[in-house]
Amino acid sequence: MTRLAYLHEPGVLRNLKSRYGMNEIYTYTGNILIAVNPFQRLPHLYNDHMMEMYKGAEFGELSPHPFAMADRAYRLMMNYGISQAILVSGESGAGKTESTKMLMQYLAFMGGKVESGGRSVQQQVLESNPVLEAFGNAKTVRNNNSSRFGKFVELQFDQNGKISGAAIRTYLLERSRVCQISDPERNYHCFYMLCAAPPEDRERYKLGDASLFHYLNQSNCIKLDGMDDSSEYIATRRAMDIVGISSDEQDAIFRVVAAILHLGNVEFSEGSEADSSVPKDDKSQFHLRTAAELFMCDEKSLEESLCKRVMVTRGESIVRNLDSRAAALSRDALARIVYSRLFDWLVNKINTTIGQDPTSKLLIGVLDIYGFESFKTNRVSSSSVST
Ligand SMILES: Nc1ncnc2c1ncn2[C@@H]1O[C@H](COP(=O)(O)OP(=O)(O)OP(=O)(O)O)[C@@H](O)[C@H]1O
Numbered sequence: 001m002t003r004l005a006y007l008h009e010p011g012v013l014r015n016l017k018s019r020y021g022m023n024e025i026y027t028y029t030g031n032i033l034i035a036v037n038p039f040q041r042l043p044h045l046y047n048d049h050m051m052e053m054y055k056g057a058e059f060g061e062l063s064p065h066p067f068a069m070a071d072r073a074y075r076l077m078m079n080y081g082i083s084q085a086i087l088v089s090g091e092s093g094a095g096k097t098e099s100t101k102m103l104m105q106y107l108a109f110m111g112g113k114v115e116s117g118g119r120s121v122q123q124q125v126l127e128s129n130p131v132l133e134a135f136g137n138a139k140t141v142r143n144n145n146s147s148r149f150g151k152f153v154e155l156q157f158d159q160n161g162k163i164s165g166a167a168i169r170t171y172l173l174e175r176s177r178v179c180q181i182s183d184p185e186r187n188y189h190c191f192y193m194l195c196a197a198p199p200e201d202r203e204r205y206k207l208g209d210a211s212l213f214h215y216l217n218q219s220n221c222i223k224l225d226g227m228d229d230s231s232e233y234i235a236t237r238r239a240m241d242i243v244g245i246s247s248d249e250q251d252a253i254f255r256v257v258a259a260i261l262h263l264g265n266v267e268f269s270e271g272s273e274a275d276s277s278v279p280k281d282d283k284s285q286f287h288l289r290t291a292a293e294l295f296m297c298d299e300k301s302l303e304e305s306l307c308k309r310v311m312v313t314r315g316e317s318i319v320r321n322l323d324s325r326a327a328a329l330s331r332d333a334l335a336r337i338v339y340s341r342l343f344d345w346l347v348n349k350i351n352t353t354i355g356q357d358p359t360s361k362l363l364i365g366v367l368d369i370y371g372f373e374s375f376k377t378n379r380v381s382s383s384s385v386s387t
Pocket residue numbers: 037038039040041042090091092093094095096097098099143145146147148369370371
């Protein structure tokens with residue numbers, strides 16, 4: 001790009017377009033790699049043979065490629081003993097997560113240890129992707145599998161350049177999506193997966209079709225072309241096994257997911273006292289009872305926590321009734337906070353299983369932060385991510 005005679009926007013775009021027309025989706029501009037989403041699988045670009053080619057090749061000697069970026073970071077770290085960071089940024093749907101996976105694939109190839117038994121750190125980092133995607137990705141207008149959280153993966157290396165530990169840190173999970181979605185978007189994948197689980201699991205969590213749940217049926221998009229939620233459920237369970245989440249823990253996780261769906265179906269009507277509220281009807285009472293069972297808490301306490309507010313002042317606490325609108329808001333607030341705690345728990349669990357190397361002085365971090373989006377109505381959470 002820097003060799004263009006006139007470096008201006010039309011020239012840059014024309015260059016990218018003509019390269020894209022020749023299936024050259026990557027272009028350098030100085031040390032930066034520009035990736036244009038091909039929207040088709042190009043397996044020949046990412047196989048072992050390609051990784052062998054880029055290994056140790058001078059930067060710029062071969063065609064632009066994420067492997068070249070990862071190789072450069074690895075070499076700089078090894079030659080100068082300085083930790084490196086790679087920032088992957090772009091609009092939603094641009095291909096950041098795919099590029100991040102390729103960077104990780106190459107770093108795992110260079111720094112991977114051959115384990116005699118068990119799974120290596122690099123395998124576990126790569127295998128944590130499907131779990132995080134099930135709980136942190138959703139269909140948006142631009143991307144059927146959009147990451148709704150930022151992710152910083154830190155790979156720790158020993159003196160020989162072998163991966164000795166890793167940590168995954170996540171940022172800014174989009175909590176509002178748990179309770180509020182609009183056409184043609186979807187909520188987080190895990191909700192639909194669980195509604196499409198084998199009958200015995202659906203029975204255990206008292207679930208039915210996804211379209212029965214308020215947190216899912218606000219949008220007409222329930223099924224996704226090319227994604228079979230029932231096989232994704234099985235695949236996610238398998239991925240959870242691999243990252244060391246026991247079957248009891250998996251049951252607890254899905255209990256919470258199901259409880260959130262039931263909670264969302266609890267509607268409120270005005271109670272007998274002024275400005276008070278109660279579950280609207282038998283249906284709401286059933287969902288409240290089921291949510292309490294799944295959360296393993298007392299039904300009455302759950303109802304009170306939704307329909308009343310406790311204000312603690314110095315020395316005393318005051319209980320105030322909430323009207324039906326305010327009760328619905330506190331229901332949504334509870335769903336959001338529980339889901340985001342569940343997500344944080346998953347990330348912690350994955351980190352514990354992968355294992356850290358506190359002695360490591362050489363790190364490569366890859367930051368994949370979710371992309372800019374501009375809607376008709378922009379919420380505070382989306383604008384704070386986008387700025
Ligand atoms: N290099 C690639 N090869 C093949 N397909 C790609 C590539 N990059 C992106 N895609 C396709 O584009 C889709 C969107 O890419 P990706 O999820 O990486 O976008 P993103 O920038 O991370 O978006 P978001 O910010 O919404 O999470 C992928 O699901 C995949 O189908």
